[in-house]
Amino acid sequence: MDFRRSSFTRLVWGFCSFGLMAHFVYGDISYSFPEEMKHGSVIGNIAKDLGLDVKRLSTRKARIDTEGNRKRYCNVNLDTGELTVAGRIDREGLCGKKATCLIKQDFMLENPLELHRISLHVQDINDNSPNFEKDxxxxxxxxxxxxxxxxxxxxxxxxxxxxxxxxxxxxxxxxxxxxxxxxxxxxxxxxxxxxxxxxxxxxxxxxxxxxxxxxxxxxxxxxxxxxxxxxxDANDNAPVFSENILSFHVVDFSNSGTEFVES
The missing domain is CATH 2.60.40.60 (Cadherins)
Structure with missing residues (x-):
């Protein structure tokens, strides 16, 4: 009896947890910004865009969730509600030659729990020069x-x-x-x-x-x-002589039995 009661309790708690999770997951919010922005540059005001009370961000522990060893690409300024660049973002390093470069981040709040998916569209800038493999x-x-x-x-x-x-x-x-x-x-x-x-x-x-x-x-x-x-080279030239006419003068040395030829 105790075993069945315990199993039923866990099942009910599981359904409640699922319902709670489904309750605080909200839709995506998207931002587009150029790559290579400086650390601390403003991407947008997430508190204003979500209709949140800036004064309660700190007490609700607003943050970018990085559980699961995910890298944090943006931060939340709890005083202003602004979403800022957390570090260098290199579009080529992240997405290569893909036409669209998209980064997903999670924005969390507590009391009550809220989860917002953030889609960061990283735009290309002309930060690379054309190059040839050979000199x-x-x-x-x-x-x-x-x-x-x-x-x-x-x-x-x-x-x-x-x-x-x-x-x-x-x-x-x-x-x-x-x-x-x-x-x-x-x-x-x-x-x-x-x-x-x-x-x-x-x-x-x-x-x-x-x-x-x-x-x-x-x-x-x-x-x-x-x-x-x-x-x-191609065989496009015929052999030529330096002169058009060659002259020869033959001298007969009959007495000596020799000939001398002059040209």
């Missing part, structure tokens, strides 16, 4: 290559997303090549070198250029790479 792009082109030939160039990478990622490429002005900027299937930008004037190895054995990748941030950031073109 030099090396290309070999035979001098017999026809005008209009295309050569795919290494793509620049940018940790930022959207408009803050690479938007275009610029080629140093030169007499042999122009640049074509294209968009791949996932929206990334890449470039191709186009031969605009045929090469002549006998006149120039190498061509050096600078390629610049530019993002769409404000202000824009850029990165550069050197392009080294080696012009390969």
């Amino acid at each position: 030099v792009i090396k290309i070999e082109i035979r001098e017999s290559t026809f005008k209009g030939a295309r050569f795919l160039l290494e793509e620049a990478h940018d940790a930022d997303i959207g408009e803050n990622a690479v938007q275009t490429y610029i080629l140093q002005s030169n007499s042999h090549f122009v640049l074509s900027v294209n968009t791949n299937d996932i929206g990334g930008k890449y470039s191709e070198l186009i031969l605009n004037k045929e090469l002549d190895r006998e006149q120039q054995t190498e061509v050096s250029l600078i390629l610049t990748a530019v993002d769409g941030g404000t202000p824009p950031r850029s990165g550069t790479v050197a392009i080294h073109v080696t012009v390969l």
